[in-house]
Amino acid sequence: MVINSNSSATPASLRKTHRGMILSRIQSEPGISRAELARMCGFSEMAATRIVRELLTANIIEESNAKGKAAKKHIGRPKTGLRIRKDGLFAVGITVSAYHSEVSICDADGRLCASDRLENVSLDSVSEAAQFYAKALRDLIVSSGVNVDLIVGVGVALSAITAPERGEIVASEYFGWANDQGQFCREIQQIIHLPVEIENISNALAIAEMRFGAARDVADFTLIHVATFVGAGIVSGHRLVRGDTNVSGRLGHFRSDERPLICTCGRRDCLNLSAAGFGILSRMGQLDHLTFDTSKLTFYADSLLAALEDETAADLVAEAGAQLAPALDCIGNLLRPTMIVLSGYLGANKDYYRSVKTTLATQFDHNPKTSFRLVRGTISSVEAAALLALHSLCYSDRLDYDRFARVAEQSQGETYG
Template identity: 60%
Template sequence: MIERVPGTSRSDLASALGFSEMAATRIVRELLAAGLVEEFESPGKTRKKKRSVGRPKTGLRIVPARIFAVGITVSAYHSEVSICDAAGEIRANRMVLNPPFETPESAARVYAEAVRLLIEEADVDLERIIGIGIALSARTDPDRCEILRSEYFGWANDGGRFCSEIRKFIDLPIEIENIANALAIAEMRFGAAREASAFALVHAATFVGASIVSENRIVRGATGVSGLIGHFRSTPTELTCVCGRSDCLNLNATGFGVLGRLGLLDEPSFDNAHLSYYAGTLLEVLSNQTATGLVSEAGACLAPAIDNIGKLLGPEMVIVSGQLGSDAIYFDGVKRALETHYDLGSDAAFRLVRGTIRPERSAALLALHTFCYSDRLDYDRLVDTAAPRSSARG
């Protein structure tokens, strides 16, 4: 609450969260001791001439430079590691060039070494790094820190080996998530969905997937897997999806589909060995705007899936994100198709929103959300590291 509303007072906390002002004072004292928040007088406040009784309503705000989180974005696009502060601002980042994707372990070792070097170079208090977020195109089990399956990378269940390799270099808590879920969490905490409790996020890049949020929680389904809209049926093509079909949304509303229509694929079937080629070529096409018509058509192909999501789930908004999804031409293609064929207008049940968080930023924000702004905050560790500079401890 303090992060969302800087200037929040102790009495504001007590009133909004349903406990006494004495309890609010005790909790705030602990947050001050850990160096997580600080007191300040809001610039807009003016002192009343009449003397008030009781403690003045001093505002509270997060201290950005007292908490840091590490992010690892495993991608063939903008692959990087990063460090953000408590406000979600990136303090340092490092590109990871040509990472090996043959096995989870080989990829993890390269990213882990990049994290180690970044931490050495960054001007941050290393004892205040609270955890690591990992975002990638895969089905994951965050509770077990495992990659269950990745059609994109061609990985099967890794038994937690990716995360184990990271911990060999830096022993911190890890949260590993599908890229669509990581983006949804980042948008919910720091982006377009800050005020929404129920929304959907569609991630469009080489392939397409979705994340569903209800009551501020990711909907994972009975088996922990949801959002596989890339395998929705669409127009038949001459391409072949990883599932073996030729009529998946993955072949129509995606970068892979755009490259196929441009004649830039050597083979009609998706090949994990060509991930860097798919990503680099698509980014070049988007940058040079050499195929605006095809990019817009790909966006239009996504419209039926979004309409179905809207009708089935009734979200407050649908966010279109990802390296392709956040492209202005692609997004406009989605929007115009929804307006033309599915009656998306000012009175629509949901709002269509272009993503505000870039994929490479989502991993660090995932860690910040998970290990700072949740009940997984390691308060004891933070108050211990704050002791030398905190006069409130004890």
């Protein structure tokens, strides 16, 4: 039995925890009053008011008045509430996938402010790739005019198994990287000089959808990322289920119909081959090989994007969606999520989504009123990287409050001094 003793909690760490709770609540309920905040977080009104005063002083939140848009949207709320200052804090992101090789910036409310798509990135070496992304990100920060002192940190979302608590890439069958021992994150930190948070794309998308998107405030859900292959991010009680050695969510290796193709694991009956892009491209006659080839990732991505624009491929897309349905039925029975979010270029495609939904209803008696709701994701993997940084380094006990309070104090000194 694990006994959760609170012996390590100091007044300073408690204060950080409470600040993270208050800030999260203001973000999810713009216009909220101090009294409501105190009630919802379980604090005394005095304690809530003190933290609110700190956050106002550091320019992280602001008061919204009745004339403001935020107040109008929330009829029945008190006239003066609190909301996140859009230009208060920012987060930046790096997305490393065959579909998106991009750097991005978003504001504290999760709105994408700027992004840049990178061409011809060499992924042969971990350190060269990291330096390339970091320099592109530094250029984007400069050209966007965002004050680097207001950036909470860097989120990295990539197609790899990661160990986020150690900031490591464990393995990427996709890029052929293994055990980088934190090198990717270290290289970025040496160029950007900000904290770096790393996650695989499915988990980063799950976090982003939970805080800012389709699964906002949903405690139990599973996000399925479908593009060339299939992956999943599982959230239970608002927390990611990582599994032993961080490899949960390998939905792509669930058993399915046998295909002539060969998966990265060597099998012919993986869901990766029947329910995702690789199988669709093969059935369209676009592949001259049967074994998944990591040197052709960009080709797979470009071809799948073109296929999704091609009406003649709609039947194959629908067929792939039907193949995913049995796996979702299993997830529904095993985890009982409130919601399953279909994400990624293929997952969020309307023909694919419709086919999954219809197959669930007709073959598995799926009823969204008594089981999970099936929805399409609303967040792209480019946004997810920066949103991951916001989630981890702004709306949590890891917010570096003292740093931002100092910046606010200095800027006030410049204005009035």
